[in-house]
Amino acid sequence: MNIDDLTRKFIKNEGKVPQKDITAYIQALKETLTALSPKTQSDHKRIEIAKEHLREVRRGIRRMQQRMQVLEEQVKVLEEEKK
Numbered sequence: 001m002n003i004d005d006l007t008r009k010f011i012k013n014e015g016k017v018p019q020k021d022i023t024a025y026i027q028a029l030k031e032t033l034t035a036l037s038p039k040t041q042s043d044h045k046r047i048e049i050a051k052e053h054l055r056e057v058r059r060g061i062r063r064m065q066q067r068m069q070v071l072e073e074q075v076k077v078l079e080e081e082k083k
Contacts, residue, residue, distance in 0.1 A: 012072075012075070022061060023058075023061070026054055026057060026058055026061075029050075029054055030051065030054055033047050033050050033051055033054070034051075
């Protein structure tokens with residue numbers, strides 16, 4: 001393995017967070033929010049807004065995963081063409 005291969009491998013994996021961790025965090029947050037019992041109407045609204053934000057984050061993660069998969073496939077094709 002040469003330095004180019006090592007660099008490419010490092011760059012590909014840079015910033016990657018295992019997907020299980022992200023979805024597990026979101027699930028834990030959702031369960032925590034669901035378990036809360038708000039004392040006031042204002043607290044109830046805040047919890048509902050937080051749940052909506054979590055749904056949006058989950059959608060964003062799905063879109064990001066799809067885009068990342070497409071980009072990884074494009075990188076593979078480009079690497080194959082280069083050889």
